[in-house]
Structures are given as C-alpha cells and as structure tokens.
Amino acid sequence: MQTIDWIVLIGTLLFIVLYGSWKTRGSKNVQEYIRGGNEAKWWTVGLSVMATQASAITFLSTPGQAFHSGMGFVQFYFGLPIAMVVICMIFIPLYHKLNVYTAYEYLESRFDLKTRSLTAILFLIQRGLAAGITIFAPAIILSAVLGWDLTTLNVIIGVLVIIYTVSGGTKAVSVTQKQQMAIIFTGMLIAFFLIVSYLPEGVTFSKALDIAGASGKMEVLDFSFNFDNRYTFWSGIIGGSFLALSYFGTDQSQVQRYLSGKSIKESQLGLLFNGLLKVPMQFFILLVGVMVFVFYQFNPSPLNFNENSVNKLLNSEYSNEYKEIVEKNNILFSQKKGIAQELAKTGDVGLKTKLTSMDSLEKSYRLRTQYLIKRVIDSTYSKNYDQLALEVKNLEKEPLSEEYKIKQKELLALYKKSAKDKETNDKDYIFITFILNNLPRGLIGLLLAVILSAAMSSTASELNALASTTAIDLYKRNVKEDKDDKHYVNASKFFTLVWGILAILVACFANLFDNLIQLVNIIGSIFYGNVLGIFLLAFFVKFVRSNATFVAAIITQIIVIIGWYYDWMPYLWLNLFGCVLVMVIAMIIQPFISLDSHTDLGISE
Known part of the structure; x- marks a missing residue:
C-alpha cells in the first residue's frame, strides 16, 4: 500500500467515527438513545437495515463464493422480499402499537417474563457470537494479506465502533451507516468497472458473461429438491423466507433499526426499500466475483489465494x-x-x-x-x-x-x-488479493475502507442491539427500584462497552469455518427458527400459553443444535425446521400443562 492509500483509508474511517460521535452527542433519555428519537426517514431506515446485514463478510466472501461456485448463491436471498412484506403487514404495526423498545417486550405481555427472558437470551447468544465474527472477518483477511497483527486489527476495529456507538446510540448507528453505505456502493461500482476494463481488448462485458457461462458460473437458478445442493430456488424461497422473517422480524439488531422510524409508514417504506434493493445488490456483488473469475482466465492466478x-x-x-x-x-x-x-x-x-x-x-x-x-x-x-x-x-x-x-x-x-x-479455505482471500494486486493507488485504500466500513456498520448495529436488549429486557425488568431515564441511558452505554469488549474477545479467539458468510448464516439458522416460532405462537396460536411455549422452546433448541451437529439437513432448512418444531411441540403439550395465571393474548386487543 502506498501513502495515498493510507490517507484515504485512515481519513475515511476517522471521518465516520468523528462525524457519528459529533452529530449524535448528548442523548438525554432512553427514547433518544435506543430509538433515535424516532426521527429517521424511510431512506435512513432502509439504508440502516441494509448496512446492518451487509457486513464486511458480504464484500469479502461473496465475490469469492461466486469465483468458485458461480451465481447460485443469490438464491439464498429470494425469500427476503416475501419476508419484508409480511413484517410490514404484521410485525411493524404491532411493535408501534405497543410502543416497545425491543422485540422481546411483546412476549411478556403475551406470555410471561421467563419466556421473554429466554428469547432475549437466545438472541444475545447468537448475536454476541456474530458480533465477534463481523470484527474477525476483515481482521483475519487483512492480517493475512497485509501482514498486520491479527489481535491488533481486532482491537482497532472494535474500539472504533465502540467509540461512536457508546456516544450516540441508535442515532449514531443510523447516521454513520448512511455514509458507510455511500462508501460501499461507490467502491464496489468502481471495482466492477475497473475489472471489466482490465479484460483484453475485444472481450466485452457480454462476451465475458459467455466465458463465465461456459465455466458454469452463470447458473443462477436450481429448481432441484436435492438436499446435497445447499443453495436452490426452494431453499431460498422457503428456508430463506423463514430466515429473513426471523432475522428482520425478531432480531433486535434489525428491529431497532426500523423502530427508529418517524412513523409506521416510514418504517414500512424503509423495509420495502431494502426488500427491493437487496437481491439486486447481492446479484451485483456476486457478479463482481464472476468478473474476477473471468479476469483470471486471461491472467495467472494462484491455486490457493491464502x-x-x-x-x-x-x-x-x-x-x-x-x-x-x-x-x-x-x-x-x-x-x-x-x-x-x-x-x-x-x-x-x-x-x-x-x-x-x-x-x-x-x-x-x-x-x-x-x-x-x-x-x-x-x-x-x-x-x-x-x-x-x-x-x-x-x-x-x-x-x-x-x-x-x-x-x-x-x-x-x-x-x-x-x-x-x-x-x-481461500474463498475469503480472493477479492482482497485481487484488490491489492491489481487496483491503482488510492483505490486500494478506498476498497479497504469499504471492507472496514461494512465491518463497523454491522458491528455497531449488533452492539447497539445487544446493549438495548440487556438493558431493557434483562436489567431494567429485574431491577426492583425505580430509576430515572439517565440511569438507563448510562446502563445502555455501559452494556455497549461490555458487549464491545466481549465481541473483540470472540474475534481474537475465533476460527475461520469453510466460508465466513456461511458461518454467520449458520449461527443464525441454529437459533432464528426457534425464536420465530415463539413469535408466531404469540401472534396467531391463541390457546398456547407461556409454560408450553417455554418448554417447547428449550426442547426445540436442543434438537436443532443436535441436528446441526450431525448434519441432518442444509442449514437453511433449520429455520423452517426449528420454527415448525417449536410450534408443534407447544401445541401438543399445551393440554397437558396447567393453565398459566397470565391470560393476556396481546394481539387480539
């Protein structure tokens, strides 16, 4: 890397941190700190939702996935637009009606405290692990290709995120994510056009697609029901829908993004914007990886990029x-x-x-x-x-x-x-290797800023949500003394710091597993189906009460973990399996469990 690359990289990251801290300083109450004062417009909500999901893993691993396996991975996202419509129709109106700070508050009104706490804890476990991975992903790649110390990189990324997330809470996350997404889109577009320009004279974009197609990289749709094929149209539409419903509907890192919307309409428009743009965005990122593959048909490439x-x-x-x-x-x-x-x-x-x-x-x-x-x-x-x-x-x-x-x-x-x-595994090293070896000076710094910005945006959302859930669902609910808003704002800041430190520790002790983008989705799939099933029971199955739901959730989580460990099915199907299983178990055992004293059915009111 040249001096200009360092200037671009450091200048970009410092601007994001300092701007976010300055713009959102001085949150005075919980409503401002956790829900951003409910001032976000639909485009802010949409970009924030997108930036939360699009971590550095997206921009490191997805092009490598396409390089090796082609465009088929885009099928993973086919269920997302369906989930966005369902969440806009059911989840958002309910959350706004109840004026909740976290998704799990509703579960206490529908069931009881222990069910709310269990669901919150399941979220904290899986999202706490994921937060560490979103730090670890860019750190291990940059460490390998640049020769930087891995632990130092983990700490740098984590500390930068902690600074503005602790300072400004939800508003700081939303404000900075707009800048981060602008940097990300700019960097990826520049990279794409440069790759195409690097192809030999006479090899147009359409001819490059022909070359990629001849190598099987342009096979987008797979309508088979073969479980050996991880990504198919059906796993994307069915398993992907349940994963997206769970993630966007019940994961506090996403719920907190659209709870900050100025109104129900602004939140709904933000999610629909995400649903319309997400699949094309992932298609484009995969296409960048395919173009890297075509580039290496005319230029020597290593047999392993690590x-x-x-x-x-x-x-x-x-x-x-x-x-x-x-x-x-x-x-x-x-x-x-x-x-x-x-x-x-x-x-x-x-x-x-x-x-x-x-x-x-x-x-x-x-x-x-x-x-x-x-x-x-x-x-x-x-x-x-x-x-x-x-x-x-x-x-x-x-x-x-x-x-x-x-x-x-x-x-x-x-x-x-x-x-x-x-x-x-070298999938996660392909795109960064191409960047460092082929892009002109200055743009290398910009693309590294893209990767680190993506890491910071998703990690900030996760820390913000982890702190909010800990403060509201566990700490506040179990503290018997009355405390003022300032106390809970300070508590949220403290928990943000604690989760930030824990995420750095997870990053320092993490191991790369097959492919980073798959690892994050696997962790989510182990927990999300169960959590979604609990929410669907709360919304629609009125005769099921808290004790049956609580027992069913514990049994389901154990079975899903065992099923994942012994590889019963592709991980995408775990979302559907866990969701259906917890609902079926709860409905079966409800007649055999004494009625709970808690009778509020929530949604019918």
Whole structure:
C-alpha cells in the first residue's frame, strides 16, 4: 500500500467515527438513545437495515463464493422480499402499537417474563457470537494479506465502533451507516468497472458473461429438491423466507433499526426499500466475483489465494507434489487463455465445451492443493484420499467422462468432510488479493475502507442491539427500584462497552469455518427458527400459553443444535425446521400443562 492509500483509508474511517460521535452527542433519555428519537426517514431506515446485514463478510466472501461456485448463491436471498412484506403487514404495526423498545417486550405481555427472558437470551447468544465474527472477518483477511497483527486489527476495529456507538446510540448507528453505505456502493461500482476494463481488448462485458457461462458460473437458478445442493430456488424461497422473517422480524439488531422510524409508514417504506434493493445488490456483488473469475482466465492466478497456507505447503514434504500441480496448471492456463480469447472472438459452441472441460481440470488442481494444505497442518486425514486422488489424476485426460466426474465428485465430498480448516479455505482471500494486486493507488485504500466500513456498520448495529436488549429486557425488568431515564441511558452505554469488549474477545479467539458468510448464516439458522416460532405462537396460536411455549422452546433448541451437529439437513432448512418444531411441540403439550395465571393474548386487543 502506498501513502495515498493510507490517507484515504485512515481519513475515511476517522471521518465516520468523528462525524457519528459529533452529530449524535448528548442523548438525554432512553427514547433518544435506543430509538433515535424516532426521527429517521424511510431512506435512513432502509439504508440502516441494509448496512446492518451487509457486513464486511458480504464484500469479502461473496465475490469469492461466486469465483468458485458461480451465481447460485443469490438464491439464498429470494425469500427476503416475501419476508419484508409480511413484517410490514404484521410485525411493524404491532411493535408501534405497543410502543416497545425491543422485540422481546411483546412476549411478556403475551406470555410471561421467563419466556421473554429466554428469547432475549437466545438472541444475545447468537448475536454476541456474530458480533465477534463481523470484527474477525476483515481482521483475519487483512492480517493475512497485509501482514498486520491479527489481535491488533481486532482491537482497532472494535474500539472504533465502540467509540461512536457508546456516544450516540441508535442515532449514531443510523447516521454513520448512511455514509458507510455511500462508501460501499461507490467502491464496489468502481471495482466492477475497473475489472471489466482490465479484460483484453475485444472481450466485452457480454462476451465475458459467455466465458463465465461456459465455466458454469452463470447458473443462477436450481429448481432441484436435492438436499446435497445447499443453495436452490426452494431453499431460498422457503428456508430463506423463514430466515429473513426471523432475522428482520425478531432480531433486535434489525428491529431497532426500523423502530427508529418517524412513523409506521416510514418504517414500512424503509423495509420495502431494502426488500427491493437487496437481491439486486447481492446479484451485483456476486457478479463482481464472476468478473474476477473471468479476469483470471486471461491472467495467472494462484491455486490457493491464502498466501500464508501456500508458503507452509512450499516448506513441507509435499512441496514437490505441489510444484508438479502448479506446473501442470500453468500449461493448462496457457491453453485456457487461448481458448477463452478465441471464444470471445467467435462464440463457437464447441469452444465452450472445451473450456468447460479445462475448468473441470483446474478445479481438480485446486482441490488437490487444498488437500495438501490440509495434510501439512493436520496429519490426520482419510486413508482413502491417496488412492482416490491417484484415480482422479489418471483420468485427467478425459475430464468430461462420466468416470472422471464421479471420481472427482467423490474426492470433493471427501475433502469437504475432512478439510474444514481455516488454512485450506481461500474463498475469503480472493477479492482482497485481487484488490491489492491489481487496483491503482488510492483505490486500494478506498476498497479497504469499504471492507472496514461494512465491518463497523454491522458491528455497531449488533452492539447497539445487544446493549438495548440487556438493558431493557434483562436489567431494567429485574431491577426492583425505580430509576430515572439517565440511569438507563448510562446502563445502555455501559452494556455497549461490555458487549464491545466481549465481541473483540470472540474475534481474537475465533476460527475461520469453510466460508465466513456461511458461518454467520449458520449461527443464525441454529437459533432464528426457534425464536420465530415463539413469535408466531404469540401472534396467531391463541390457546398456547407461556409454560408450553417455554418448554417447547428449550426442547426445540436442543434438537436443532443436535441436528446441526450431525448434519441432518442444509442449514437453511433449520429455520423452517426449528420454527415448525417449536410450534408443534407447544401445541401438543399445551393440554397437558396447567393453565398459566397470565391470560393476556396481546394481539387480539
């Protein structure tokens, strides 16, 4: 990085922190600190909701996901617009009618204190972990590619967020997120147009899409019901809808964003704005990753983008084997480059078939490189690997044969099962490596500012929500003495600081898991379905009371965790599974549990 990059990066981050702190200084009461004085317009609500979800993980991992797997990941977001409409119709009017500070306040009026507290605690667990990951994600990548100390980066990101979040509360989060989203959109647009401009002369954007399509990167829709396929149209529409309903409807980090709206209408318009823009935004970010893939069809790329892992491999007993793979891949690259250039000129269908064949072979090289890294850092590996890898190697001359496809699929399954280590995965390093190696001076600083701004925006929302839930749902509700507003504002600031420190600690001890964007969604899926089910029971199933709901929620959470651990189903389906399970259990056991003294049915009033 050059001096201009440091100036752009540091100047951008300092502006956000100082502006947010100055603009929102002096919150005097809980209503101002937690709900931002209910002054937010719909565009502020919409951008704040979007910025809360779009963490640094989105801009680091999503392009890498597209580089390896193509555009299919966008199906994950197909259920989001549906969820936005449901939340606008049901959740927002109810929350505004009850004038709540947190989503979980309603559960006490409908059920009782223990159900409210249990749901709040489930939120605190999963969101507390997620807050640490949103700090850890950019820190570990920047640490690896820039050589910075990981712990120092975790602390820097965490402290910057804590400063303005403690100072201004919800309003500070909303105000800064508008600037952060402006920086993010600007940076990603510039990156996209630069990548396209870097393609060889004659390779237009449409021809680049043809090249990507020949390698299977433009397969957006998968209508199969195969559970082996993690992202399908159905998992996105069904599982994604339940995940989005849970996240946007019951997660305080999002609920707090639209509770700050000036009116019900402003909150609803903000969420609808998010629903309309989110899928195109994710499509565009994935498309950036696909364009990076096309760029590397004409420019050499490493077999693994995690440089630290490759260096360990080169210094190991497997160095010669890796060098042999690299030599083969270099020959393959020369052939692929020529075919890609010819395809761009002629559009010959036969060339597409050849490119598909070569892409399959390159995947094999990348796969073997990842497994060699696994063997370097972990001596325990499957004894079947060597034999299977040899069979794949012997079939490399026939990459389109059914036998080759079957063997390679078996090898991939074996790798996925045994090699989920942070140092074998390189999806999260692809985009940042491209930025550092190819963008001009000044823009590198801007794109790094994009990544850190995204980390700060989502982390600020999470800390703000964690503090509000702790202060309102646990602390205030269990303190018997009457306290004034100033006391609870100070308590919220204290809890923001505490959760900020805990998030930094989680970040310092976290491990990379397969792909960061998947990790955050997996954590959410383990808890969100259960929480959504509790809310749906409260809204619609009037005969179910608090004790049945409380017992069902505990049983469901245990079963979902066991199901995730033993990999019963893709994580997206855990949202539907958990939601249905808690509702069914509660309805079954309700007749066998004595009626609660609490009879308020809430929504019917």
